[in-house]
Amino acid sequence: MTTAPRDLAFLRGLTQARTRSGSAATPLTRRDALRVAGLSAAALGLAACGVQGRGAAAPPQKDAVAGYWADKKQNGTLRFANWPLYMDKDGKRYVTLESFTKETGIQVEYQEAIQDMSTWFGKIQPQLAAGQDIGYDLMVMTNGIQLGRAVALGYLVPLDHARLPNFAANAGDTFKNRSYDKGNVYTIPWQSGVTGIAYNPKYVDGEVTSIQELWNPKYKGKVGMLLDNQEIANFGLFALGIDPDKSVEADWRKAGQKLQEQRDAGIVRKYYENDYVDALVRGDIWMCMAWSGDVYQQIAEGQDLKFVVPQEGATIWTDNMCIPKTARNPVDALAMMDYSYKPEIAANLAEYINYITPVPGTQALLKDRAAKASGDDKEALDLLAASPLIYPSDADMARLRSYKTLTSAEEKVFEGIFQPITQG
């Protein structure tokens, strides 16, 4: 909510019948102005707290990049907000950040400030709307509804690709030009992950290959689904053989029906946020929608779990680095973005984070490191370099789809269909 004064067209809305488009409003006369001024203090109080929007997403101006970056200088500090366990760590030291500081002289204040997208967006939205510093120059946002809103509201800085040579040279083709940000205007990937199916072979017989297993009445009360509207919608669509990216409203309704059947049959134990991992490990659920990196970390810790990309398809999502429009040190942020695309650095990150790295060249590097290492280290590195969860096979890649980018109007429809299923 902003407390910025509303425009006069809005104040008119208080005294006149509002037309749907608002275009029929007549120019404000002095009388009108007086009448507005005479409104009770309460009404003014009410008027002051509308939430200012920005209208539909305007494509960035051609000179927006140059215009923004022309007078920006490196300041030697960077405030970086990221998700937990998303930066390689040795004891209490962030190795990559230290080497970054050594190389560039930029001091990094690193915070694991982001737990989930909706809460994060809820936190920064009022400040960005008011044009205030959010306390960070670089943040990592997952593609999806909130990132779409941030772009549409003009909260992100258009990137100067002239300063991102490592990104251009080393990013995998699948990580450039993603549908949610064509041409990487505002974002470049930090890490990617797959939403697939995880299961516990202790309870589930045989191999799971099909998404239909999530509808198998045999597992009544033992299946976990994700709470997120888009995640669950995608799985409903995959189950019906529909590509989410190309889906339309009629498809969503069919998917909603399919998911409702699953719930009504008592198959779904719960619609989880990120707490599904514990439930899966403890045996409360036997099979669930899951994020690849979570499952890989459990496997690496010795848990007997399996992760599959179902034959019908699965979702690939990407956490993206982006710069909020109120950043104080945007040049430093850009330097960090590019630094993470150096193959050596990306390999260090991949080794620790266990999600899909946007730098495919790291696989060879990790194999090299494995060859030189011995004992447990070697085993861990071999597992990593060969893991289809970190380096998905081409066959897996071909089955992966992105979230659909929704307009505000579509979001409402979407919520109306899927929220009653997860929160009915």
Place this chain on the structure above:
Amino acid sequence: MRRRIAPYLLVLPGGLWLIAFLVVPLVFMASVSTQEGDIVNGFAQTFRFANFADALTEYRTQFLRSAGYGLAGTVLTIALAYPVAYWIAFKAGRRKSTYLLLVLLPFFVSFVLRTVSWKFLLADDGILLQPLKSAGLLAQDFHVLQTTAAVVGGLTYNYLPFMVLPIYVALERVDPRVVEASQDLYASRLTSFTKVVLPLSLPGVFAGVLMTFVPMTADYVNAAILGGPANTMIGNIIQTEYLVNNDYPAGAALSFTLMAAMLIGIFVYARALGTENVLEAAAR
């Protein structure tokens, strides 16, 4: 002169605090609740009171469910708290404060953490259910988590001290000589409890109900952590509307509807139980 100003000076800090952080946000939220629009295009004040009707019709189930859970939880806390408070007030002797501290001890641990610990306790193959299942006392697919029982249980557990304390305070004030007098007049122990002690402790129960029913009904943590698909409470919906959908008008309309419903409920309840009783207790 100074005497006349002093009371106002006393109320000034608290009053300003309430105006800044309660009244102003409430006015803002009231305004938002009748606006229209979405986060990208902005919200505009159109005095759309249909937001309230929409909120009620769309989420009737969750409203009723929350009230039901709040009621069940309140009744359960009374059943559990009264004997505890009674025992501490009359039978605990010199160790009263120790036992009171024990009642409060859970508050030293975060609310969320306490609730999460239930997940470990009640896991399908956890320390509680696994032995019972192996002994054949429970069906293999029996589970507590993601059921209504788990949510109501969690609510009861988390709000229990809020019921114990006011009942204890009320019981503590009961003059033992009054009980003695009733027994001198040939009242049995039961009669002296139902006719003397219980009525005198009712203001405590009333206060306890206010302090548990209201937050229980608006709670969302227990349903989120312990509940399943069919346990969503109105608090969860409000959270989703605000934080996930960024549909501030819908969230605000829901919040105000909830507030109004609870105020009315409490008013009716206060009338039924007799406000004088409570005011009297407060004045004593």
